[in-house]
Amino acid sequence: MLQQAFTSSLELLINKTLSLNISNIELKKLEQKTLTVILSELNFPLSLSVDNGNVLISGLTERADCTIKTSINTLQKLKAEQQLTELIKQGKLDLSGDIKVAQQFASLAENLDIDWQSELATHIGDVPTHKLVQLGKMVTDKFQFAAKQIKADASEYIVHEKRLVVTRSQVDHFNQQVSQISNQVDDIALRIANLSQQ
Amino acid sequence: MPAQEQNQSPDSQNTTSDNTTHFGYKTIDKEDKVSMVAGVFHSVAKQYDVMNDLMSFGVHRLWKRFTIDASGVRPGNSVLDLAGGTGDLTAKFSQLVGKEGNVILADINSSMLNVGRDKLRDKGLVQNIKYVQANAQYLPFEDNTFDIVTIAFGLRNVTDKDMALRSIYRVLKPGGRLLVLEFSKPEHELLNKAYDFYSFNILPKIGELVAKDGDSYQYLAESIRMHPDQDTLKAMMDDAGFEQTSFKNLTGGVVALHKGYKF
Numbered sequence: 001m002l003q004q005a006f007t008s009s010l011e012l013l014i015n016k017t018l019s020l021n022i023s024n025i026e027l028k029k030l031e032q033k034t035l036t037v038i039l040s041e042l043n044f045p046l047s048l049s050v051d052n053g054n055v056l057i058s059g060l061t062e063r064a065d066c067t068i069k070t071s072i073n074t075l076q077k078l079k080a081e082q083q084l085t086e087l088i089k090q091g092k093l094d095l096s097g098d099i100k101v102a103q104q105f106a107s108l109a110e111n112l113d114i115d116w117q118s119e120l121a122t123h124i125g126d127v128p129t130h131k132l133v134q135l136g137k138m139v140t141d142k143f144q145f146a147a148k149q150i151k152a153d154a155s156e157y158i159v160h161e162k163r164l165v166v167t168r169s170q171v172d173h174f175n176q177q178v179s180q181i182s183n184q185v186d187d188i189a190l191r192i193a194n195l196s197q198q
Numbered sequence: 199m200p201a202q203e204q205n206q207s208p209d210s211q212n213t214t215s216d217n218t219t220h221f222g223y224k225t226i227d228k229e230d231k232v233s234m235v236a237g238v239f240h241s242v243a244k245q246y247d248v249m250n251d252l253m254s255f256g257v258h259r260l261w262k263r264f265t266i267d268a269s270g271v272r273p274g275n276s277v278l279d280l281a282g283g284t285g286d287l288t289a290k291f292s293q294l295v296g297k298e299g300n301v302i303l304a305d306i307n308s309s310m311l312n313v314g315r316d317k318l319r320d321k322g323l324v325q326n327i328k329y330v331q332a333n334a335q336y337l338p339f340e341d342n343t344f345d346i347v348t349i350a351f352g353l354r355n356v357t358d359k360d361m362a363l364r365s366i367y368r369v370l371k372p373g374g375r376l377l378v379l380e381f382s383k384p385e386h387e388l389l390n391k392a393y394d395f396y397s398f399n400i401l402p403k404i405g406e407l408v409a410k411d412g413d414s415y416q417y418l419a420e421s422i423r424m425h426p427d428q429d430t431l432k433a434m435m436d437d438a439g440f441e442q443t444s445f446k447n448l449t450g451g452v453v454a455l456h457k458g459y460k461f
Contacts, residue, residue: 001448004263032273032296051293052322058294059267 003044011057020114035105036064040071066097265379266290274298275345281352285314292323304332334362339369350379354425363438370460381422382454389450428454
């Protein structure tokens with residue numbers, strides 16, 4: 001029953017997210033349409049249907065207007081609607097049925113626009129939300145700075161102190177020298193061939 | 199005839215005579231069971247959903263979702279949600295069959311039906327649902343009417359289960375299927391003991407505290423023990439004419455979903 005627990009939670013999450021959306025999303029086009037997604041990472045299908053503005057998720061495959069077989073990684077790229085045909089060309093996605101249904105679900109995800117600050121403010125108030133967002137931004141900046149610093153220090157340690165790997169410029173220089181030697185060897189070989197003919 | 203105050207063990211569940219049946223562990227006259235079960239459900243109707251969540255820790259929602267997934271329902275289907283109570287299955291089926299389909303929520307108990315109707319109307323589910331007060335043994339529908347019939351946590355309260363199964367078979371279309379979601383026998387002895395302790399010691403107390411009706415929940419626990427186990431119910435479905443019958447144990451057999459087709 002893990003499948004049912006998962007689909008139940010996902011259905012709740014999607015409908016809650018849609019209810020928070022502030023941009024104009026046209027769900028009517030998808031009314032009574034079903035998109036079945038078969039992910040390589042999951043051993044059960046996910047069927048998304050729309051009824052009266054609510055998204056329903058089930059394991060029913062009998063009613064699919066469109067079926068997509070793909071992986072979670074590729075699914076993330078699907079958020080951009082125009083990626084759909086490109087991903088099919090690349091063989092990362094199998095699609096059967098009405099492509100318009102898949103495009104409409106993809107555009108649903110693409111057009112989501114949620115004002116998280118405003119939503120949070122309705123629960124905890126304007127001032128705490130402002131402070132919390134500032135704190136979040138500060139923590140994110142600190143983390144980004146720390147991550148950048150750690151990356152630079154680690155690179156310094158590995159390349160210059162431990163000399164475990166060489167730098168990009170050293171690799172380029174080495175490749176250039178190899179090319180020069182290769183050319184010189186070719187020239188000498190040519191000269192030897194000419195001299196031996198004489 | 200008044201109920202005979204004779205307690206029975208679950209092992210003697212199939213030994214009633216033609217005129218008697220079980221009401222929990224009591225053996226009673228068949229004609230009294232309908233009114234006695236009705237008394238239980240009139241009493242618990244208003245607290246039914248809250249109690250279901252409390253008693254099953256919310257897992258009943260997953261059992262019902264599993265039933266929906268196993269039903270193979272399609273847009274345009276006709277569905278009968280028998281003993282549908284407060285309409286959990288009906289709500290989902292109504293959304294899945296769409297405008298061309300229809301769902302009938304049927305229950306023998308008017309209180310349960312009223313609670314279910316109010317709940318579904320509050321959710322805005324009105325366009326394709328009908329409500330019928332009906333006894334599962336005498337379904338008031340024409341032959342070959344439904345694509346799917348479900349009965350969730352209702353069959354054990356039916357007086358004559360064989361008759362109800364035959365009645366369901368009659369109203370199913372050829373190719374239609376019956377899904378019976380019902381408490382059953384846990385697969386492991388340890389789980390069985392823990393389940394017994396919970397059912398007879400904790401469950402009636404929760405019933406007393408929340409629904410102010412410990413007796414009804416005592417009946418619930420007893421009726422679960424008196425209900426046929428997985429294999430017996432499957433055999434009963436075979437006898438009623440169903441084909442390709444199978445069952446799937448859920449939560450270690452605490453609940454089982456039986457499925458059978460009419461061809």
